[in-house]
Amino acid sequence: MRDLSLQLLEWYDANARTMPWRVPPDQRKAGVAPNPYAVWMSEVMLQQTTVAAVREYHNKFMSLWPTVFDLAAAEDADVMAAWAGLGYYARARNLLKCARAVVDNHDGIFPNDYKTLLKLPGIGPYTAAAIASIAFDLPETVVDGNVERVMARLHDIHDPLPGSKPALTEKARALTPAQRPGDYAQAVMDLGATICTPKNPACGICPWRDPCDARIAGTATELPKKTPKKKTPTRFGIVYVARRSDGAWLLETRPESGLLGGMLGWPGSDWGDAPVPNPPIEAEWQPLNEEARHTFTHFHLRLKIMTAQVQMDAQPTTGAFIPHTDFQPSALPTAMRKVFDLAHSTLRNT
Incomplete structure (x- = not known):
């Protein structure tokens, strides 16, 4: 041999x-x-x-x-x-x-x-x-x-x-x-x-x-033969994309543990069968007609996208506003970048 x-x-x-x-x-x-x-x-x-x-x-x-x-x-x-x-x-x-x-x-x-x-x-x-x-x-x-x-x-x-x-x-x-x-x-x-x-x-x-x-x-x-995989489940979530009147975006750093841990992302709900709305700031939230879809190793994810324009004095309960000049969409993980690609055109810098 x-x-x-x-x-x-x-x-x-x-x-x-x-x-x-x-x-x-x-x-x-x-x-x-x-x-x-x-x-x-x-x-x-x-x-x-x-x-x-x-x-x-x-x-x-x-x-x-x-x-x-x-x-x-x-x-x-x-x-x-x-x-x-x-x-x-x-x-x-x-x-x-x-x-x-x-x-x-x-x-x-x-x-x-x-x-x-x-x-x-x-x-x-x-x-x-x-x-x-x-x-x-x-x-x-x-x-x-x-x-x-x-x-x-x-x-x-x-x-x-x-x-x-x-x-x-x-x-x-x-x-x-x-x-x-x-x-x-x-x-x-x-x-x-x-x-x-x-x-x-x-x-x-x-x-x-x-x-x-x-x-x-x-x-x-x-060959090689493989044991059949179980059907991949689907989880659902809600993400909130807010832009301030000066162009700043509301983002958060996700917790260290869990999927996308430590990454920059949009505030949102937990992911599961029936996500509970959890807006990060008071605003007139509008749903997008499209949802962001992404597949992880063990499940498919479908994210409902809510968008809002907010004023300078708006105070978020989670996350922080990042100036438009400091925000790089390329720094977002793929799932969150998909959200941005769908939502950003509805939130023009005013």
Whole structure:
């Protein structure tokens, strides 16, 4: 089975994807070491997010905060605003917590072993294994969705995910080599992303074409099998978009815990089956004909939008008015940006 690892590394040497955080295989062989800070940041950003979406954000964060010391010293609001649009905002909060833990407890040097990495905020088993492998070239087993798919097909495993994850991890562990484990981990993920794709895998040019049990059995497109998901529920809410006569917008910073925690947003109700109206200020609220719709991991959200123009002496019970010149819609999370896109044209600066 180790020969398979060598075959894949040969393929990777010729076909490795270019990533902002990646040291290409030829440079890695020449002794160029990856930047653990850049690798860590990429792995946090890539949690449940595509490479295409992460590239721009990774470049932006590395430009704004080029070292872990810079990120640890950053203002929370600035980091949350830069993260806006990437989703899963708990990752941004953990990014700050982890950066500060590395600076405070490890002198700004990322730990180079799996167990210590696992103790850092926001780093779970997969992320710890990925950092240890890719940044420090340790033989840890890195298993993401791409690797699960490759292993299920290579060994023709039909037990559905997530129950089959331990078996697939063992198969991946058996193939992880002692030499160049960091490159190998990236090679398997590249194989899944570019060749062994979910639909229409390019089996004809796959370096593991001949030993692939699923290709031989003709079952590759069926794998990996997954346990059927439950129907995604829908929650409802009300948001209030108020603009003062001088153009200022009424916004609030959401609580640290919960969805969109720590992000800037419009005041509103709780989200549920029957939201209770909760206007943040006395005003003549007018409903929009359109609602904002957004899908999170576990539910769909439908937001009724109420708008109002208010006078300079209006006093909100929650949130604060932000001058129009200081307000950046791009700093809003996607769900709240959708609200703004629908509502702003009805609230002209008077």
